[in-house]
Amino acid sequence: MAIPTSIKTLLSGAVVEWARVEFKETWDAAASLKSICAFANDIDNWGGGYIVIGVQEDNGRPVYPLKGVSTDKLDAYQKNIFAKCKLLRPAYTPIIGIETYQDRQFIVIWCPGGDNRPYSSPKTMEKDNKERIHYIRKASNTVEPSDDEEKDLFNLANRVPFDDRVNHQAELADLNITLIQNYLKEIGSSLYEKSKTEDFTELCSDMNIISTLPEYVKPKNVGLMFFSMEPERFFPCTQIDIVQFPDGLGGDNIIENTFKGPIHQQLREALQFIKNSIITKKIMKSADKAEADWVFNYPYAALEEALANAVYHRAYDIREPIEVRVEKEMIEIVSFPGPDRSVTQEGLKRYRVSNRRYRNRRIGEILKELHLTEGRNTGFGKILRALEENGSPKPEFETDDAHSYFISRVFVHKAFLKNDEVDDKQKGAEKEPKKGAEKEPKKGAERKQDILYRMAENPAITQVKLMEEFGLTRKQVQRVIKELREAGLLEREGSNRSGKWIVKR
Known part of the structure; x- marks a missing residue:
């Protein structure tokens, strides 16, 4: 299975930050399983991370010439990775790919942020070990969380970011293969060649842009945002x-x-x-x-x-x-x-x-x-x-x-x-009143009263509509609203999207 980026990108650090990439010369379950757990927990919503096996590192940077993984070890490493990942709780399986670069082969473990965090890993690989840790990433290190960080991690449980959620109103046919192929070709992913022959559902699964349940295949929001011709059908005002x-x-x-x-x-x-x-x-x-x-x-x-x-x-x-x-x-x-x-x-x-x-x-x-x-x-x-x-x-x-x-x-x-505009700005700066000495002109007071009347007529009116009707900037509208609320003349009931204004007389 291929990864949704290129091995060259991972080794350069130009796109995927070093904090999201870990280099390992060989597969070591005792160390790497903790990192897989940390990437899956994705406490800062970075998007998970990658472990590249076959690369010696020095202070987090790859050492050249690259070593790679010998052909006789590829199969054994992959089997062991899958076996050890079964020790994670709840169940989590990363995506494992074999990538070729500079005539050498590497194993890349892609660990997207999981949907069922927090995840835990055994503290050691010893048979009698019963202690489990919710590992997290701090900068480029995998560490045990502090008490506060562990509470934070539990608070994130079942709070999958909106772009990574499954969209139950969309269908697989809403994803466009041409848009997907253009993207894969542009970023140099090995998935591009596979996209020409691979089953479309498998391709989308490899890219992690659809749900993973075989009996319920639906696009994720991120897939619709980038690879649907009309994302505004699912996300109004996405423009x-x-x-x-x-x-x-x-x-x-x-x-x-x-x-x-x-x-x-x-x-x-x-x-x-x-x-x-x-x-x-x-x-x-x-x-x-x-x-x-x-x-x-x-x-x-x-x-x-x-x-x-x-x-x-x-x-x-x-x-x-x-x-x-x-x-x-x-x-x-x-x-x-x-x-x-x-x-x-x-x-x-x-x-x-x-x-x-x-x-x-x-x-x-x-x-x-x-x-x-x-x-x-x-x-x-x-x-x-x-x-x-x-x-x-x-x-x-x-x-x-x-x-x-x-x-x-x-x-x-x-x-x-224009020169007169520059002069006005300079004069305005020279004559700027001291704090507390500003007085609102009559025009400003009248405008504020007009906005209040307009809100009374239409309690659902938006800030954008007020900007258009009164020829104001958003900052000016928000300042007026703030002053009206502080004066006890205006209240907001409900959310920013579906709430309404309550004008007090």
Whole structure:
């Protein structure tokens, strides 16, 4: 059975992080069974991991020349792996493949995050051992969990991430073989050649994009997101909306473009549109040197990473699209909900984020295979570097206390602002009032009252609808809602998706 990536990818560490790969020169059940258990527990929702047998390692990196596994040991190793995995509780069987690289053979054990965690493994291989441990991964190590980590692991029981769940409304026919083959060919998987002759159900099973019960074959959500022609049939509003306001938020001219389809295709198409229609270059000559300088209104690399992160981290069970709002002075990328609770607002302001747990472990894995997103917690760094190299202002990242939304805000390069706009910004900064001295103008108070009346008329109205009707940004709408709630004039009943507003008179 083949693995859904290439051996070259695993050895390079360019896509699958080293923390998710363990190299072993030979099969050692006493050590490797614990790692299989840890990858299956997948406490941080990374997507499990891989054990590559036949590779000597030094500080977690492969040592060249590669040794490989001798042909006479391949069969015995595989049989022993299957036998020892029967010691895991509850039952868990990884996917084992034989891969050839540089004329040598390797055994790759793919251990996806399990559906029935927590899993335990015997502490030792001794016959009289009765102690079992719920092993977990910490960085690149397999360790015994602390008391708090073990509680956390039990809290995750039966909480399979949404992208890895079986979709009971879909059928196997909703998965498209052409999309699957294009993906396998692009990432260089050995499954590509097998896909031409292998049974379609077996192929999907090898990729772990369908349920594993032989009597009940259904696609998983991740399979439908990437390999269905119309994922919006199963996940409404799975799309990217690019909305341009060439005359400003108060203007009548609004240009909308919507991108649908498999999520990696819509991401690529939206990025191509941004590159062709949004990003522009300006050449500036200086009197003190012969060479001309040129800058972009927005560096493509920064927008690419911000939008890819939105696709990676959004919740696909929430019926809200990703929205890219192109205004005169900035681009806002809005997605729902916000980041994990471990991400703080203070951390966002300082650009220091360490996401403990990822919402979409399988989506992230496939996007990385396609080189559409960076590794763990590296997105902010890439955005900051791209903006700095272009001479652009620093970005803003925003969420609320409830972590109900996330905004990445990238500002236009000053060379693309009119002189009077630059002057106004500078004057505004000089005259910024001290804290506590701000007074809300009458216009703001009237607008707040109008929004309150609108909520009373339509308690189910969404923030997006309020933005459209009043020509406001999401941040402005959320600020008004927050002030109304603090004043005791407004309450929210129910969830963000199906709840309603209660206006108090």
